[in-house]
Amino acid sequence: MTNSTTESAKTTGEGAVGESQSSLILKRFVRNKTSMVSLVLLIAIFAFSISAIGLGPIPGWWPLDYRNPLPLVDSGRPTLSVIPEWLGGAGITLGEHPFGQTRIGIDYFAATMRGVQNSFVVIVLLAGVATVLGTVVGAIAGYYRGWVDAILMRITDVFIVIPTIVVGAVVGRMTGGLGVQFLAICLGLVAWMGIARLVRAEFLSLREREFVEAARVAGASDARIIFKHILPNAMGVVIVAASLIAAAAILLETALSYLGYGIRAPESSLGLLVSDNQSAFATRPWLFWFPAFFIVTPALLINFIGDGLRDAFDPRQKRFSVRRTKELPENVEQRA
C-alpha cells in the first residue's frame, strides 16, 4: 500500500495509461482486506435486517411483528441453534423465536432487527445531515475567510461548548416522539462541528493553490470554485470524518434511547432494548446480549472501514521500526 504511489508514478513514467486519483484511492481501499471484509459484513447485516422484517409496507420473510406480545415459548428462551446435529447440537435452525422473547412475549428477533434497521436509518440521516452541513459551513468559512469565517467559527464554538450528548438529550426529549427519521435529522443538526473545523482547515490551505487561481482567472464563480475545484480535493477529509460520525451516530442514538430521550416504545431501538432488559440480566441474559452484539458490531465495522478509508486517502503511512534501525548494523556485521 505504501508503495502504490511510487508504483503508479513509475507506470505513468513508462508511458502506461495514467489512472485517476479516485481510481487509485478505490484500488488502495479494495486492497485493504480488513476494511473490505468489514464493508461486506456491514452491508450483509443491513440487508439481513431489511429482508427479515421488510421495509416500510413491504413485508419481510420473518412473519412476527416487533410490537405484538405472543404466548411465551419455553419461558422466552432463544430457539436459535448454530451447532449442527452431528456435533451433538440441535441442528442449525432458527426455531420459533430465534432470539427468545421479552417478559411480555414480544418476539426478540423482530425487535432486534427493527432496532438494527433504525440504527441504520440514524447512521445514514444523522451522518448525512452532519456531513453536508459541516462541509458547507467549513467550506464557506475557509474559502471566504475574514468576517464570514469569524462569524461561522464563533457559531461552531458555541455548539462545541455543549457536549453532543447533552444537546442531543435535549433535542431527543423534544423530538423523540416524532419518529426515528426526524430524531436523526435533528441530531445531525447538532453534530456537524468537527467536520466543519476539518473542512475549513483544508480549504484554508487549498484556496492558496495554483489551480484555484487558474479557475478564478478562467472566470469561474465562487460557488463553482468551492464545489467543483476545491471540494473534490478535500473529499478525503470529508469521507473519513463522515465515517467517524457514522460510528458515533450509532453510539449516540443508542445512548439517548437508553436514557429515554431517543427512540420511544413501541418503536424499537437497540439502546431501548438494553435499557428495558438490563435488570433481567441474571435471569434472561440473551435479552442483553443480542442488542449489545448488534450495537457493537456495526460500530466496530464502520470504524474499520473508516481506518481503511484513511489509509486509502493518505498513503503516506508512517512505517518506522525500532528493530530495523537497531538491527540493521548487526546484520551488516554478520554478513561481513
Place this chain on the structure above:
Amino acid sequence: MLSFIVRRILASILTLVVASFIMYVLTAYSGNPLQDLQASNAPNAQQLIGQRIERLSLDVPPPLRWFGWAAGAAGCIVPFATCDLGTDLNYTAVTALLPNAAASTVRLVSASTILAIIFGVITGIVSALRQYSAFDLGMTFVSFFLYSLPSFLAAVLLKEFVAIDFNNWLSSGDSEIGFVATAVIALVIAVIMQALVAGSTRNRVIAFAISAAATFGMLYYLDAVDWFQRPGLGAIGLALLIAGIVAGVTAVVSGFGNRRALIGAGVAGVLAYVSYFVLQGLFAVSTIWTIGILGLATLAACFVIGWLIGGPDRGQVIRVTMLVGFLSSLLVIADRFLQAWPAYLASPRINNRPIATVGEQTVGLTGDMWLMGLDTFTHFLLPTISLTLISFAGYTRYARAGLLEVMNQDYIRTARAKGLSERVVVTRHAFRNMLIPITTIVAADIGVLLGGALITERVFAISGMGALFNASLGRVDVNPIMGYFLVIAITAILFNFLADLSYALLDPRVRVK
C-alpha cells in the same frame, strides 16, 4: 500574552452567552414543565400550577425568560453581586444543588481522566515502539473495540462480571484462585510479556518463561496466604515492590549509567520503607489532612535528597528521587488501606460483598478514615473503570500516531546519529514532542468525559451532575439544567484555554499571540 488572555476571555464569554441562550430555549421548549401537576389529582393542583407559573415566570416566553436567568447568572461572575441561578421546580436554589453534585462528578471524572492518560499514553508508546507486532495489532483491535462500545454496555458488563462475580467468589468462603485459573492467568500474562519484549526468539522465550514463573509463583503465594481475605503487602512484599520502583524509575528516567540518580532513588526508597515502620502508629489516628501533610513532607524530603546527591545533572536526579518517593509512599498508604480490608469485609453492612454496584457510599457504615476510604474506593471503582475505558482507546491511538510521527523526524535521526541510547532518544527527544497533540485531545475530551458521566452516573446511581441533568430534563426543569450547562461549558472552555497555554510550555517555538 496579556492581550491574548483578555481576548480569549472576552470571546469565551460571548460564546458562553450565546450557547446558554440556545440551551435555555431548546430545554424550555423540550416539554411541558407543568406535566406532573396537571396529571396529579391533588385537590390543590390548580393552586400549585398557578404558584409554579408565577414563581418560575412560566407565562413569559422562553427567549424572554432567558434574560431574567442571564441577569441572575451574571451575578455569579461579577464580584460582590449575589449569584442567582434560579430554583428548580421544588423551589430549591440551584446554587445549593450544584456543589454536591459537582463534587461527585469531579471525583469520578478526575480519577478516570488521570488513569486514562497514564495508561493510554504508556500503551500508545509501547504500541508505537513495537509497531506491527502482535502487541500492537492486539491493542489496535482492543482500542477499536472500546471505541465501539457504548458506555452503558461497558457499565452493565462491569456490574455483572466484575462486581457480582467477584463478590460471589469472595463470599463463597474458599476464595481461592485454584490451580487451573492460576496456570491460565500465568500463560496469558507470559504471552503478553513476550509480545511486549519482541526482539529475538531467545529474548522472547526468556521473557515468556520468567513472567510465567513469576506470575504463577505470585498467584500461588496469594492463594497460600489466603490473600483476598487478609490482604496486605507485608514488610517483605513492600521491600520487593519499592526495590522494583527504584529500579524501574531509574531505568526509564535516567538509566542505570547515572549512578547519582540510582543512589538518590535508593535513598528515597529506603526513606519510604523506613517510614512504613515508623508511621504505623500515626496512621492509626490519621485524617486525610495528616496524610496530605505527610505526602508533602515526603516530596520535600525527596527534593532535598535529589538536590544534595544531584551533582552536575541535578534536575534529572531530583525528578527521579521525587518520583520514587511519590510512588513508594503511595504503596505505603495502599498497604495501610489493605490492613483495613478484613474489618471492612467483616462489617455487617458489607457482609463479604465489597464491590458496590450502585451509590457512592454504604448507608450506615461508620469507621475511621481507612475504612471509609475503602468504602469510597469500592463504590467508585467500577464507574471509574467504565469512564476510563471511554478515553483510554482514544489516547492510545493518538499517543501511538503521535510517537510514530515524531520518530520519523530528522532530529530523532540526529539524536541517534550522535550516539544517544534508544532510551534517551525516546524519553528525552520524542516523548515531549509527542505530548503536544495529546494535550489538545485531553482538553477536548474533558467535555466528552463529562457527557459520558451522564450515562455512567445513571447506571451506577451516583448523584452527580449527570444525574441532576437527567432528572431535571425528565421534568423539563430548566434552571438546574442551565446550572449543569454552565459548569460543564466553563470547564470545557477553561481546559481549552489551558491546552493553548501548555503548547507554549511544551513547544518553545509556539508563542501565544
